[in-house]
Amino acid sequence: KLRKSRKNLPFPCPRKLPIIGNLHQLSAHPHHSLHKLSLKHGPVMFLQLGSVPTFVISTADALREVLKTNDVTLSNRPSLYAVKRYSYGLLSISFSPYGEYWRQARKVSISELLSVKRVQSFHRIREEEVANLISDIVKACSSSNPVNMSVELQALSNKIITRVTFGDGIVAQGYGQILEETQRVLGGLWLADYLPWLGWIDALTGLRKKLEKNFKELDEFYNHVIKEHMSGGTQEDHDPSDLVHVLLQLHKDPFHGMTFSSMSHVKGIITDMFINGTDTSSATLTWIMTELMRNPRVMAKARDEVRKIAGDKGKVEEHELKDLAYLKLVIKETMRLRTPVPLVFRETSETCVIQCHEVPAKTRVIINARAISLDQNTWENPEEFYPERFVDNNVDFIGQDFSLVPFGLGRRSCPGINFALPVVELALANLLYCFDWELPAGMTKVELDVEEELGIAVHKKNPLVLVPRLFHCVQNDLS
Numbered sequence: 185k186l187r188k189s190r191k192n193l194p195f196p197c198p199r200k201l202p203i204i205g206n207l208h209q210l211s212a213h214p215h216h217s218l219h220k221l222s223l224k225h226g227p228v229m230f231l232q233l234g235s236v237p238t239f240v241i242s243t244a245d246a247l248r249e250v251l252k253t254n255d256v257t258l259s260n261r262p263s264l265y266a267v268k269r270y271s272y273g274l275l276s277i278s279f280s281p282y283g284e285y286w287r288q289a290r291k292v293s294i295s296e297l298l299s300v301k302r303v304q305s306f307h308r309i310r311e312e313e314v315a316n317l318i319s320d321i322v323k324a325c326s327s328s329n330p331v332n333m334s335v336e337l338q339a340l341s342n343k344i345i346t347r348v349t350f351g352d353g354i355v356a357q358g359y360g361q362i363l364e365e366t367q368r369v370l371g372g373l374w375l376a377d378y379l380p381w382l383g384w385i386d387a388l389t390g391l392r393k394k395l396e397k398n399f400k401e402l403d404e405f406y407n408h409v410i411k412e413h414m415s416g417g418t419q420e421d422h423d424p425s426d427l428v429h430v431l432l433q434l435h436k437d438p439f440h441g442m443t444f445s446s447m448s449h450v451k452g453i454i455t456d457m458f459i460n461g462t463d464t465s466s467a468t469l470t471w472i473m474t475e476l477m478r479n480p481r482v483m484a485k486a487r488d489e490v491r492k493i494a495g496d497k498g499k500v501e502e503h504e505l506k507d508l509a510y511l512k513l514v515i516k517e518t519m520r521l522r523t524p525v526p527l528v529f530r531e532t533s534e535t536c537v538i539q540c541h542e543v544p545a546k547t548r549v550i551i552n553a554r555a556i557s558l559d560q561n562t563w564e565n566p567e568e569f570y571p572e573r574f575v576d577n578n579v580d581f582i583g584q585d586f587s588l589v590p591f592g593l594g595r596r597s598c599p600g601i602n603f604a605l606p607v608v609e610l611a612l613a614n615l616l617y618c619f620d621w622e623l624p625a626g627m628t629k630v631e632l633d634v635e636e637e638l639g640i641a642v643h644k645k646n647p648l649v650l651v652p653r654l655f656h657c658v659q660n661d662l663s
């Protein structure tokens with residue numbers, strides 16, 4: 185029986201405070217707080233985050249039940265203040281509302297920017313950047329210095345995504361700081377997103393000014409890149425074609441030009457690539473190294489596999505990745521236990537029915553991917569890092585059975601999975617092949633305090649610092 189919609193929806197809901205609702209119950213790690221609340225209030229709970237009505241879904245069964253009848257309605261995204269600006273008025277794939285523009289932009293991006301063939305064309309960039317990373321670490325080996333792996337891994341994924349997106353000529357011109365600031369501003373807490381009527385405080389605290397300054401710099405950077413590409417400045421070295429080059433071709437194409445009709449459309453998609461493609465891969469790699477340090481048995485097994493496959497030739501090459509079965513299990517298990525994007529944000533596009541109750545349009549929906557990975561009803565000993573759990577369990581990354589959703593699921597699932605995995609696999613395989621890893625003197629276990637930016641786990645204040653020991657098959661002078 186369908187019950188009428190109400191201001192306070194009749195779902196389990198933790199106690200609210202006036203004005204801020206349930207905001208005070210979220211810690212610096214919202215996915216942890218939400219997980220804890222869900223254990224008490226149930227797998228589908230209703231929160232009032234400021235003035236934003238929000239559903240939180242925390243188990244595979246609940247996700248299956250809710251999406252069974254609401255897959256399309258829940259394929260919308262909330263439009264957040266900073267996101268609107270950086271996506272040139274919601275023209276990115278990630279943030280555009282569910283509808284014709286999103287459908288076309290996503291379809292074309294999957295076939296032209298993130299296809300297996302396109303990703304394959306960037307193998308030289310991946311191999312060069314992984315070789316640079318290894319060579320930096322080799323230098324640290326000779327001086328016995330510890331290495332800040334969080335910084336190294338973030339630099340690796342930044343360099344790869346920047347070269348792939350903007351082309352080689354651009355990297356040297358040092359725009360990294362602008363892009364880093366963009367990520368910081370996007371990750372900030374915007375009152376306007378939770379209490380719109382208090383949004384003016386974002387102006388008082390200087391957040392809006394920061395955004396406008398950074399957006400102007402970013403836009404100038406994009407204009408510069410686009411001008412260089414149009415004038416052929418960086419086009420001569422276009423093997424492979426970088427993503428800006430491909431987007432400009434699509435913009436000129438009479439057929440696709442309808443989708444990418446203005447430069448703002450092109451810029452919206454560029455933002456998609458580097459915002460989604462950087463911290464996600466580096467967070468994954470940092471978590472994998474963390475879990476391997478905590479689990480020496482798994483570290484030894486993964487390292488032995490890699491060294492057996494690559495033999496004594498001094499490095500692992502991309503064509504060998506397909507043979508690294510255990511390494512893939514390690515990655516999958518890390519994405520389960522340490523889900524790098526723990527919260528997936530959606531919004532209802534129209535009124536829908538959830539558990540027999542009418543839910544209005546524009547209700548925010550948070551899928552707690554981390555909580556789903558820790559659900560006792562789905563996973564045996566869910567807190568244990570045990571890659572072998574996937575040996576006889578074919579559950580995939582892409583959420584088809586709802587129990588593992590690190591890349592989201594359904595229509596809005598991550599289209600960058602084929603881009604991300606070769607980066608993660610190649611970097612990890614070489615880190616394990618080239619070095620034995622130890623904790624710095626005096627440290628007995630790995631402690632990582634993880635912060636979140638944009639919902640992505642990052643490790644900046646308390647980075648992962650490790651001491652590498654060179655494997656004898658690797659030359660100690662790679663230069």
Ligand code: HEM
Nearest residue numbers: 277278460461464465525590591592593596597598600604
């Ligand atoms: C380990 C790396 C990555 C992880 C864990 C990850 C995770 C995610 C998640 C959880 C979502 C939301 C999905 C949903 O709503 O169901 C998403 C969306 C998205 N990701 Fe990724 N991602 C990764 C890498 C990448 C890369 C490398 C790119 C592109 C270069 C990318 C591009 C996107 C885009 C464009 C969307 C928005 C899709 C849409 O709204 O239709 N991602 N990603």
